[in-house]
Amino acid sequence: MRTDELIGRLSSGLEPVKRGQVTRMLLVAAAIGLVGSVVVMLGMMGLRHDFAAAMVSFGMWTKLVYTFAIALFGFWLVERMGRPGAEMTRPLQLLAVPLLAILLLAALQMSAPQADMPKLVLGHSSRVCAYLVTVTALPTLAAIFWTLRQLAPTRLALAGAGAGLFAGAVGAFVYSFHCTEGAAPFIAIWYTLGIAVVTALGAALGPRLLRW
């Protein structure tokens, strides 16, 4: 086809684009991914036995706020990644806030006079934590990848990493409802490791799966 014919074809019957379409598409993907991650957590791991009591514990809220904050900035990052020529310095800078906060809280808890170091750092599930976070994150990672392909990511490894960061944070958030740990040092190490693993996975898969 000649190029001017193509232009004629593309411009005839042009549909208007609704504002905020990219954000809406990603929100739908995040919602679908979240449902998938919840199903994986409930099906493979189960809700923690002391669920009702945990919902008023400090440890539970530490996990929820930490992972939610990372998911929030991760979502923003993904939204930027899907647009050619967009800057992503702001969400990257803001990611430092939850990281610094959890490190500060961890340091605080470890410096308490009667601190039980092995319990604070290793808990009883440090061996499986990052692995289970990763598994829980997979449905969300798939949903975000699926949608990101329909946008226009131009740096695929980076976009994959952003999707992995968001999915990892969602996975960790959902996993919080299974895991009975609540110590800030444990969260700072093992939850963060789980999110980092999913980020690396996303970066590795991005160049292959995000092409358009």
Place this chain on the structure above:
Amino acid sequence: MIAQEAQYRDWMLAALMGDAGAYRMLLSGLTRHLRSYFARRLDVGAAEDAVQETLIAIHARRATYDPALPFTAWVYGIARYKLIDEFRRTKRRPTVPLEDAGDLFGHDDTAEAIAKRDVTKLLDKLPPAKRALVKDIKLDGVSVAEAAQRTGLSESAVKVTVHRAIKSLGEELKEEGGGDANR
């Protein structure tokens, strides 16, 4: 700031609201830059394909343009992605230097089109037989031996004919140039 930014962005915003006329002007304008951009980096056939692929991508992914950001940077991002994609497919060069949108919008295909038009116009002044020979050998890269075979002339006759034709065109140009200067 890229010179075309304001105009193209206006057209894009109108196109996002559904204005087909603005969209057509936008795509036509962009095509001239894209053609030059890809022609400087790809073979002739691949270049026009890349132009079309980029136009289709711009169309299919136009929702990813954020009006708060420069439009030219958005287009450049897509064009560069398509260029890298083409290199990857043909397994040629793994990296493309990260330039900026100025590299895309600093050029268009006007100069090339004018040059081509001028040469064609000039060739028209030759008698048909000579014109065909000059076009074959000087523009289309046909070998002298092949041209000789095609026309039934000897190789040296072909060479002489082409040489004379070029010389006469040169004189023609000089006269034209002089005429312009005296005007």
